[in-house]
Amino acid sequence: MAFASNATELIGGTPLVRLNRVAVDVPATVLAKLEYLNPGGSSKDRIAARMVEAAEADGSLRPGGTIVEPTSGNTGVGLALVAQQRGYRAIFVLPDKVSRDKIRVLGAYGAQVVVTPADVAPDDPRSYYSVADRLVEGIPGAWQPNQYANPNAPASHYATTGPEIWAATEGRITHFIAGIGTGGTITGTGHYLKEVSGGRVQVIGVDPAGSIYSDPNDVHGYAVEGVGEDFYPEVYDRDLPDRIEQVDDHDAFVMTRRLACEEGLLVGGSSGMAVQGALRALADAGPDALAVVLLPDGGRGYIGTVFDDDWLTAHGLASVTEDAPLPDDTA
Numbered sequence: 001m002a003f004a005s006n007a008t009e010l011i012g013g014t015p016l017v018r019l020n021r022v023a024v025d026v027p028a029t030v031l032a033k034l035e036y037l038n039p040g041g042s043s044k045d046r047i048a049a050r051m052v053e054a055a056e057a058d059g060s061l062r063p064g065g066t067i068v069e070p071t072s073g074n075t076g077v078g079l080a081l082v083a084q085q086r087g088y089r090a091i092f093v094l095p096d097k098v099s100r101d102k103i104r105v106l107g108a109y110g111a112q113v114v115v116t117p118a119d120v121a122p123d124d125p126r127s128y129y130s131v132a133d134r135l136v137e138g139i140p141g142a143w144q145p146n147q148y149a150n151p152n153a154p155a156s157h158y159a160t161t162g163p164e165i166w167a168a169t170e171g172r173i174t175h176f177i178a179g180i181g182t183g184g185t186i187t188g189t190g191h192y193l194k195e196v197s198g199g200r201v202q203v204i205g206v207d208p209a210g211s212i213y214s215d216p217n218d219v220h221g222y223a224v225e226g227v228g229e230d231f232y233p234e235v236y237d238r239d240l241p242d243r244i245e246q247v248d249d250h251d252a253f254v255m256t257r258r259l260a261c262e263e264g265l266l267v268g269g270s271s272g273m274a275v276q277g278a279l280r281a282l283a284d285a286g287p288d289a290l291a292v293v294l295l296p297d298g299g300r301g302y303i304g305t306v307f308d309d310d311w312l313t314a315h316g317l318a319s320v321t322e323d324a325p326l327p328d329d330t331a
């Protein structure tokens with residue numbers, strides 16, 4: 001019989017699908033890696049499993065322990081899933097720009113959530129980083145995975161995401177494209193693909209306008225979730241990407257809506273951003289190019305944001321609703 005012994009065994013092994021209509025203007029073949037098909041719904045399941053296993057192995061997480069992490073949501077789901085299956089308590093600290101749906105999802109997995117203001121500096125005592133640090137100090141047996149600095153985060157992508165892509169493309173991949181949040185995905189996957197191809201695979205990062213990676217001199221707020229930073233995390237290898245494409249909220253969200261409507265892929269805003277960046281980076285690539293773009297999560301958590309015209313208008317993004325309209329539901 002074919003079955004997994006529990007949900008965590010289903011992490012990884014996600015499929016590739018070719019992008020067709022949204023990619024008609026580039027000669028390259030563009031394949032999307034669908035990370036929303038992980039059991040927790042995102043690429044973050046991979047890092048959660050590996051970080052917890054490593055913490056058990058080195059004794060920093062013991063039976064009855066509590067996992068505390070500042071996370072934009074997806075890492076929380078991955079950790080909540082692994083925590084409940086292995087008998088740990090989980091507490092997550094999130095900035096208030098994260099959608100209500102994502103917060104409720106964490107509660108549904110049995111985790112506790114603490115919401116903090118988004119518009120404060122990382123070293124401000126109210127920031128989600130600072131609040132998480134205080135919780136870890138105050139709770140006996142608490143352990144913070146710290147996805148921003150934990151080498152097991154990129155290592156999980158080096159061990160799984162990279163080899164999966166190499167095998168599925170039979171070593172013919174020429175470009176790998178991913179958004180940069182903590183940088184763990186691009187660092188781990190990119191290093192593997194560079195190594196296995198003898199440096200042949202081009203690695204392209206995609207960054208929201210306002211984030212530090214593409215323009216450290218113009219750091220400001222943006223609406224796309226899960227990507228971009230205002231500091232350089234330890235897990236991110238700044239020397240790895242061959243180039244970085246900057247994509248603004250408008251272009252990211254237009255592509256996100258097109259992926260749902262034209263490719264049948266209901267994914268999150270950072271996936272639209274990554275695809276938009278990929279198409280730009282591939283503009284001068286020939287028909288022999290075989291690109292893989294990683295789509296980190298699904299779109300169900302963004303129905304009230306990226307897919308809500310009123311929300312977009314309230315956030316100064318009404319142009320998205322004009323450039324990628326949804327069918328009129330009163331028709």
Ligand code: PMP
Pocket residue numbers: 044072074075179180181182183184185186225226227268270271296297
């Ligand atoms: N997209 C989403 C929705 C995410 O949650 C994350 C993780 N923060 C990323 C992209 C970026 O992945 P990474 O942190 O590995 O750079």
